[in-house]
Amino acid sequence: MKKLYSVTELAEALGTTPRTLRFYEDKGLVTPQRAGQTRVYSHRDRGRLALILRGKRLGFSLREIAEWLDLYDADPSQGAQMKALVDKARERISALERQRDDIDATLAELKDIVLAARRHLETAAGEGTEPAPEATRVE
Numbered sequence: 001m002k003k004l005y006s007v008t009e010l011a012e013a014l015g016t017t018p019r020t021l022r023f024y025e026d027k028g029l030v031t032p033q034r035a036g037q038t039r040v041y042s043h044r045d046r047g048r049l050a051l052i053l054r055g056k057r058l059g060f061s062l063r064e065i066a067e068w069l070d071l072y073d074a075d076p077s078q079g080a081q082m083k084a085l086v087d088k089a090r091e092r093i094s095a096l097e098r099q100r101d102d103i104d105a106t107l108a109e110l111k112d113i114v115l116a117a118r119r120h121l122e123t124a125a126g127e128g129t130e131p132a133p134e135a136t137r138v139e
Contacts, residue, residue: 005041014049022033024052027062030067059092 007018014021024030025039032039032050041049048069055065068088070082 004033005046007039007041010041010046010049013046014053016053020053021049024049027066029062029066036126058089059096060088103109 005013011021020076020127021030021089022039022060025032029052030041030045032038032041032045051069055068056062060068068081068084071084080088
């Protein structure tokens, strides 16, 4: 007999919340069976949800994740899915590298501002002008 999961069991197993699982169900990314009013998730549902959560963690949109899952459904050999995954992963890597460059530039600029502000405070202190106590805590 195949293992079935309740929404609570599966959420706990995946390290998420039942609300998150219901959200992905509402978006049409997973379609659990029903036993009366209770959602019952299969091993396949668990796999799909693990992929969805991983995709979100890596920064993919729900639309991109849905496309990837649709490819898997259409091609169980996973050839098309793997090609799409490689393409999307490369795009994500490029986007993250651009973000890292932007963050590095912002950090460098902020460090320059702190250095200039400290020099100004030192100059002001040397001229006998006492800076406000909070002005010396620039970090």
